[in-house]
Amino acid sequence: MPDxxxxxxxxxxxxxxxxxxxxxxxxxxxxxxxxxYQHAVTNGLTQRPAIKIALQEVGDWHVLATExxxxxxxxxxxxxxxxxxxxxxxxxxxxxxxxxxxTQFIGLQPRLVWFAGMGMTFYWPWLASLxxxxxxxxxxxxxxxxxxxxxxxxxxxxxxxxxxxxxxILPWGLFLDGFHFFRLVRFGLGLINWVGIPAASLLLGxxxxxxxxxxxxxxxx
Amino acid sequence: xxxxxxxxxxxxxxxxxxxSLLAEKPLYGFEIARQIGERTGGTLKFTLASLYPLLYxxxxxxxxxxxxxxxxxxxxxxxxxxxxxxxxxxxxxxxxWRSFFRALDDLAGVSHA
Numbered sequence: 001m002p003d004x005x006x007x008x009x010x011x012x013x014x015x016x017x018x019x020x021x022x023x024x025x026x027x028x029x030x031x032x033x034x035x036x037y038q039h040a041v042t043n044g045l046t047q048r049p050a051i052k053i054a055l056q057e058v059g060d061w062h063v064l065a066t067e068x069x070x071x072x073x074x075x076x077x078x079x080x081x082x083x084x085x086x087x088x089x090x091x092x093x094x095x096x097x098x099x100x101x102x103t104q105f106i107g108l109q110p111r112l113v114w115f116a117g118m119g120m121t122f123y124w125p126w127l128a129s130l131x132x133x134x135x136x137x138x139x140x141x142x143x144x145x146x147x148x149x150x151x152x153x154x155x156x157x158x159x160x161x162x163x164x165x166x167x168x169i170l171p172w173g174l175f176l177d178g179f180h181f182f183r184l185v186r187f188g189l190g191l192i193n194w195v196g197i198p199a200a201s202l203l204l205g206x207x208x209x210x211x212x213x214x215x216x217x218x219x220x221x
Numbered sequence: 222x223x224x225x226x227x228x229x230x231x232x233x234x235x236x237x238x239x240x241s242l243l244a245e246k247p248l249y250g251f252e253i254a255r256q257i258g259e260r261t262g263g264t265l266k267f268t269l270a271s272l273y274p275l276l277y278x279x280x281x282x283x284x285x286x287x288x289x290x291x292x293x294x295x296x297x298x299x300x301x302x303x304x305x306x307x308x309x310x311x312x313x314x315x316x317x318w319r320s321f322f323r324a325l326d327d328l329a330g331v332s333h334a
Contacts, residue, residue, distance in 0.1 A: 025273075028250060028299045032269045035251040057269035064270045076295035 001037065002051060004030035011061045012068075025068060033057060084146030086169030088154035092202075096158035099129045122191045131200055131205030133158070138209035148210055155206030159199035166191060235275050237314045238265060240307055243285060247302040250276060276301060284310055 008030045033054045037135035040050035058064055101127045110121035146154065153160065170187055177183065238257050242248060248256065252265040253276075267275075279285045284307030289297045303311075304305050 024299070025277075027268060028295070029273060031298065032251050032273070032295070033252075036269070039255075059268065059270045064274075067270070067274035068277060071274040071281065 001034075001086070004033045004037070004054075008033065012065050025072070027109035083144035084141050085150045085154055088137045088144070088146070088151075089157035091140065092133045092154060092157045093161055095133040095136060096126075096130060096198075096202075100126045101131065103129075120189055122193070127186050127197060129199050130158070130201035134202030134205030135209060136205075137202075138206035142185075142209045151210050152203075152206060155209070156199055156202050157204055162198065163191070163195045166195065216221070234318065235267070235271070236279070236310075237246065237318055238267075239272075240284065240303065240311050240314065243301055244308065244311055245301040246298040249290075249300050250299040253301070279307065283307070289310065317323060 005026060009026050011028075012026060036057050037050050037054040040053045041047070045053070047203065103123050108125050109121070110123045113120045113122060134155040137157060138151040141151040141154040166187070173183065173187075238261075239253060242253055242256055250269075250272055254269075254272050256298050258266045276285065276287075280287055280301075283304055285301045286304050287299050290300050292298055322331070
């Protein structure tokens, strides 16, 4: 007799079902196939036609996977996204903000670096703490079966928020003060200072959690 | 022997068929499919592919709830039970289908066909 559970797991996993398709579904569908097979054997069929009858229950695996996915996830989609993206991103952002505030509160001064006649302030202790928050975000997303882009977004969320803020500020600044090349250069340096370098730091912590598929772990449980 | 109905009617009647069965007692998927086939003389037939998405949909809507139960042979089976919400769906669904058949009967005299 075929290993129905193994077969269902392999076919549904191959189709790239989201993590919401749990081991429970696999067990249930495999059990149905097994009962159909047993029923056919009890009715006098040999193994091969009995397997064929059982597999006719499925028809198209792709259609089944889509239907199961749709039936199970349409409404819980928000939950999944919340757990795998919004919540880890929020926690990472919160942690990074608290860390920056704490750095300033305990009086650690930013290091002033001059570049092309313009000063850039680096909060080295804060930047050094960011890999931890990047790791927390990516890890939380991975634990909630988030896909790689979600893990990345969760881990880099403070830099993404800062990027959005700066992109909103730029047109407003240009509108108020007029277009100056000097202003654009300052903006570019600001981007490096508050988005690029923090993003690199956050990415450093996120990297170990971008690889490895939580769904695989779940499937192999 | 009645012909198997493989149409949207069968699909549309699925909710009623499943809820009616589960109103009697909790059943697991294979048994739901088997009983529907048997009790309709094969007119309605649910395969794995047609049954489980419907059950999951109903579970999501809160019409049924499922729990694992070990049978005598020590195998786990996922039993579906009608919830109070599901039970409330049953009466209007029955009425809907009654109206549908009445209308069809008036139009085409199907009950005398």
